[in-house]
Amino acid sequence: MIPFSVHILGCGSANPLQRHRPSSQVLSTRGKLFMVDCGEGTQVRFSRQGLSLSRLGHIFVTHAHGDHCFGLPGLINTMGLLGRTAQLHVHAPEELRPYVEQAVELFCQHSGYEVIFHSVDTTQYALIHEDRSLEVWSLPLSHSVPCCGYLFREKLGPRHIRREMIDTYDIPVCYINNIKAGASFTLPDGTMLPNSLLTTPPTPTRSWAYVSDTAFRPQLAPLLRGVDLLYHEATFAADDEVRARHTFHSTSSQAATIAKLAGVHRLCIGHFSARLGSERALLGEARSVFPDTILANEGMEITVGEERCSPQRS
Amino acid sequence: MIPFSVHILGCGSANPLQRHRPSSQVLSTRGKLFMVDCGEGTQVRFSRQGLSLSRLGHIFVTHAHGDHCFGLPGLINTMGLLGRTAQLHVHAPEELRPYVEQAVELFCQHSGYEVIFHSVDTTQYALIHEDRSLEVWSLPLSHSVPCCGYLFREKLGPRHIRREMIDTYDIPVCYINNIKAGASFTLPDGTMLPNSLLTTPPTPTRSWAYVSDTAFRPQLAPLLRGVDLLYHEATFAADDEVRARHTFHSTSSQAATIAKLAGVHRLCIGHFSARLGSERALLGEARSVFPDTILANEGMEITVGEERCSPQRS
Numbered sequence: 001m002i003p004f005s006v007h008i009l010g011c012g013s014a015n016p017l018q019r020h021r022p023s024s025q026v027l028s029t030r031g032k033l034f035m036v037d038c039g040e041g042t043q044v045r046f047s048r049q050g051l052s053l054s055r056l057g058h059i060f061v062t063h064a065h066g067d068h069c070f071g072l073p074g075l076i077n078t079m080g081l082l083g084r085t086a087q088l089h090v091h092a093p094e095e096l097r098p099y100v101e102q103a104v105e106l107f108c109q110h111s112g113y114e115v116i117f118h119s120v121d122t123t124q125y126a127l128i129h130e131d132r133s134l135e136v137w138s139l140p141l142s143h144s145v146p147c148c149g150y151l152f153r154e155k156l157g158p159r160h161i162r163r164e165m166i167d168t169y170d171i172p173v174c175y176i177n178n179i180k181a182g183a184s185f186t187l188p189d190g191t192m193l194p195n196s197l198l199t200t201p202p203t204p205t206r207s208w209a210y211v212s213d214t215a216f217r218p219q220l221a222p223l224l225r226g227v228d229l230l231y232h233e234a235t236f237a238a239d240d241e242v243r244a245r246h247t248f249h250s251t252s253s254q255a256a257t258i259a260k261l262a263g264v265h266r267l268c269i270g271h272f273s274a275r276l277g278s279e280r281a282l283l284g285e286a287r288s289v290f291p292d293t294i295l296a297n298e299g300m301e302i303t304v305g306e307e308r309c310s311p312q313r314s
Numbered sequence: 315m316i317p318f319s320v321h322i323l324g325c326g327s328a329n330p331l332q333r334h335r336p337s338s339q340v341l342s343t344r345g346k347l348f349m350v351d352c353g354e355g356t357q358v359r360f361s362r363q364g365l366s367l368s369r370l371g372h373i374f375v376t377h378a379h380g381d382h383c384f385g386l387p388g389l390i391n392t393m394g395l396l397g398r399t400a401q402l403h404v405h406a407p408e409e410l411r412p413y414v415e416q417a418v419e420l421f422c423q424h425s426g427y428e429v430i431f432h433s434v435d436t437t438q439y440a441l442i443h444e445d446r447s448l449e450v451w452s453l454p455l456s457h458s459v460p461c462c463g464y465l466f467r468e469k470l471g472p473r474h475i476r477r478e479m480i481d482t483y484d485i486p487v488c489y490i491n492n493i494k495a496g497a498s499f500t501l502p503d504g505t506m507l508p509n510s511l512l513t514t515p516p517t518p519t520r521s522w523a524y525v526s527d528t529a530f531r532p533q534l535a536p537l538l539r540g541v542d543l544l545y546h547e548a549t550f551a552a553d554d555e556v557r558a559r560h561t562f563h564s565t566s567s568q569a570a571t572i573a574k575l576a577g578v579h580r581l582c583i584g585h586f587s588a589r590l591g592s593e594r595a596l597l598g599e600a601r602s603v604f605p606d607t608i609l610a611n612e613g614m615e616i617t618v619g620e621e622r623c624s625p626q627r628s
Contacts, residue, residue, distance in 0.1 A: 014391075014395055015392060015395055015396075016357060016358060016388065016392060021358075040354055040355060040357075040358075040384075040385065040388040041354060041355040041358065043330060043354075044330060044335075044354075044355065064420060064421070065421070066387060066388055066391040066421045070354075070387055070388045070391070071354065073380060073384055074330065074354040074380055074384045077328075077380040077384070078329060078330060081328055081329055082329070095420070098416065098420070099416065099420055102412065102413065102416055106378060106409070106412070106413055107378070107379070107380045
């Protein structure tokens with residue numbers, strides 16, 4: 001089975017002198033890595049988690065607060081030192097363009113690779129990147145500065161051929177691609193074999209959404225419909241709702257409410273405030289709204305959608 | 315005794331994905347902290363070493379390479395989050411001005427304190443900062459970009475009054491300051507009491523020099539004459555002298571040669587290349603030239619000049 005897993009490199013909030021490290025997560029799938037946010041020290045935790053910089057081609061940054069981007073210059077610099085030649089794409093709100101461009105100009109002028117900045121419109125739910133098997137969408141959030149989350153969704157692949165049926169009916173190879181795409185097949189005697197007899201459904205797609213930092217924003221729910229893994233910030237406990245509103249953050253219960261409204265499969269909460277003694281209380285609060293909730297932690301790797309991915313007949 | 319100690323927060327070279335962390339050291343004396351260099355992640359190690367950001371008023375940066383300054387925006391940002399109101403002074407080559415100014419503008423606009431950038435002329439040996447008890451001098455180095463080290467030297471205090479002599483000769487209090495400054499005293503009967511009878515010498519001053527990054531530069535020796543603790547980069551082993559020259563770095567033997575030429579009291583080597591398997595070989599090479607050499611390591615605190623500091627009669 002093709003891996004689709006999320007590594008938590010950092011899940012603390014702005015003050016980095018606490019138990020947790022600043023924000024960063026990495027999606028690993030089909031030999032590629034996609035990073036979201038890059039707080040200070042991310043490159044060291046990335047490496048400790050056994051990930052390889054050469055597989056990282058795209059970094060998505062949510063907003064221009066230091067705990068989400070102060071690791072970017074170091075990462076870009078190190079890639080140059082390691083002799084990278086492949087382009088690196090940084091997708092971020094326009095506010096971060098001078099920051100990235102200055103880092104490249106001041107520190108990486110002699111690097112043998114190019115850093116390409118892509119401005120993301122934080123007010124739009126839009127497809128901002130795709131490759132053969134994956135789409136990345138921006139998710140407008142409500143924070144004190146322009147900010148967006150990101151939704152990673154696998155593209156639906158072709159249906160799977162049932163090899164034994166192909167053999168039984170002696171179907172020529174040249175029809176296989178059409179059948180994978182959904183076509184039926186008619187035997188020389190005129191018998192029509194429906195596609196559902198010849199194939200099994202495509203492998204279910206998997207999806208991961210990263211939602212941080214944001215105030216409670218129920219408008220997100222339709223955009224997150226059926227997502228496999230939702231990472232949603234839960235900076236504060238449920239009884240700190242006033243502070244959450246004032247600082248444009250969410251509480252544990254609000255994160256869980258979004259998960260419930262959207263009908264996601266699993267919720268992971270993070271971006272914990274340095275004020276918290278322990279995150280256990282947050283977990284309890286979230287689970288009372290949305291039971292399938294887990295706490296983020298540095299070093300964690302979450303395999304997405306595993307329980308739903310064995311192909312089934314339609 | 316007034317403390318004068320150096321904390322090693324990071325002593326690796328450019329690639330941060332190795333055993334050592336990027337450069338940063340902190341001098342702690344008279345309740346104040348002075349930082350030299352601030353590689354990525356410095357603020358976390360600073361905090362772990364039990365140091366307090368509120369005591370840090372001056373940061374000195376040697377040059378505009380990322381492993382010496384990528385921790386600066388995060389540190390400045392965190393000080394703002396913690397409610398700092400006191401000014402922070404950053405002394406660095408002019409090349410770093412836009413970097414520091416952009417970090418403040420983009421991320422710390424709403425901080426309640428001021429960051430003041432002081433441009434350091436890396437070609438001059440010059441007094442760049444002083445307070446009542448300490449001087450900081452720039453040390454021109456030879457690197458691939460403008461770069462200077464820093465020499466921290468205590469100012470010589472007044473001579474110490476020998477209380478028993480003051481009592482014996484019944485010397486009036488109004489003469490004490492003059493005597494501390496070196497004056498003799500004449501008794502009513504015309505007998506002259508020389509200052510050496512009335513005082514002991516001032517507490518010996520202590521000094522720490524930070525020399526990184528640089529190619530072998532014997533012109534440094536006269537500027538480092540008699541320094542108590544010399545931190546000198548030793549990026550490479552002795553047999554890697556060609557690579558050291560090409561990259562404007564030093565070998566272990568070259569660092570030790572500088573220590574020997576300058577007649578310093580103790581040498582600490584660091585800025586270890588990621589290519590090294592172990593630093594033990596470097597230590598052996600350095601000690602064969604200058605025996606009182608130690609290896610830098612993260613978490614180390616070096617008390618400077620302790621063995622020489624008990625006041626002695628002149």
